[in-house]
Amino acid sequence: MSSTARIPSAEVDGLFGTVVKVATRRMFGKVPESVGVMWHHKDVLKASMGYGRKVDSWDRLDRNLATYAAMAAAASIGCSFCLDFGYFMAHNHGLDEGKAREVPRWRDSSMFTPVERRVMEYAEAMCQTPVAVTDELSAALLDDLGAAGLVELTARVGFMNATARGNIALGISSEEFADACGLAPLAAPNGTAAAAAVASGA
Known part of the structure; x- marks a missing residue:
């Protein structure tokens, strides 16, 4: 699918980037474009991922x-x-x-x-x-x-x-x-x- 994001994807780099790329490729077979978009503000990405994991752990x-x-x-x-x-x-x-x-x-x-x-x-x-x-x-x-x-x-x-x-x-x-x-x-x-x-x- 061609890019539709309003912010160009950044290069997902560094140690954290390697971890993210390995995890997303294992899950999806590729690194989603959305990761590159959010990479411009890694603190927002980390917080979003962290809260998403917490939401996924709820069991009531x-x-x-x-x-x-x-x-x-x-x-x-x-x-x-x-x-x-x-x-x-x-x-x-x-x-x-x-x-x-x-x-x-x-x-x-x-x-x-x-x-x-x-x-x-x-x-x-x-x-x-x-x-x-x-x-x-x-x-x-x-x-x-x-x-x-x-x-x-x-x-x-x-x-x-x-x-x-x-x-x-x-x-x-x-x-x-x-x-x-x-x-x-x-x-x-x-x-x-x-x-x-x-x-x-x-």
């Missing part, structure tokens, strides 16, 4: 639900990089990739349970301005997930909001990780402008 929310929530947020915002990355990571973690690929059109898909739908509805509602989470939806998810699970869901979606909006602002788009490992294409989104942006690879 089912891993599949966490993936669907993050991907629904990414689709709602229009971050093709995040959506593709979430699908790729679902495959890597041995999660339900069949459902993961359906997230862009979850409202029209018959694959999801009522709890999964509420989780993705909550993720989308958090991404709206102003935030559109209702008392009724929160109460239902509190019953579904428990207090700790709902707090984690909220924090994960908040992290995805920051990541997705930053990627879009910087022009970081999908690098087709899922395609590179032989996954079926993500399901075609329906309806919204954000979904259309994801479908076009914007």
Whole structure:
């Protein structure tokens, strides 16, 4: 894929750069363009990677639900990089990739349970301005997930909001990780402008 980033990639160098390149090549088969973009400010990159690892270590929310929530947020915002990355990571973690690929059109898909739908509805509602989470939806998810699970869901979606909006602002788009490992294409989104942006690879 040709470069779309608004900031040219820097050379990923030095000891930390070697570590990052080895780790990302092991995981993705290449060094993502986004790493070169963020390399201009290594402290931001390190902090983002560190917090991302902490988010990934949380365990009070089912891993599949966490993936669907993050991907629904990414689709709602229009971050093709995040959506593709979430699908790729679902495959890597041995999660339900069949459902993961359906997230862009979850409202029209018959694959999801009522709890999964509420989780993705909550993720989308958090991404709206102003935030559109209702008392009724929160109460239902509190019953579904428990207090700790709902707090984690909220924090994960908040992290995805920051990541997705930053990627879009910087022009970081999908690098087709899922395609590179032989996954079926993500399901075609329906309806919204954000979904259309994801479908076009914007």
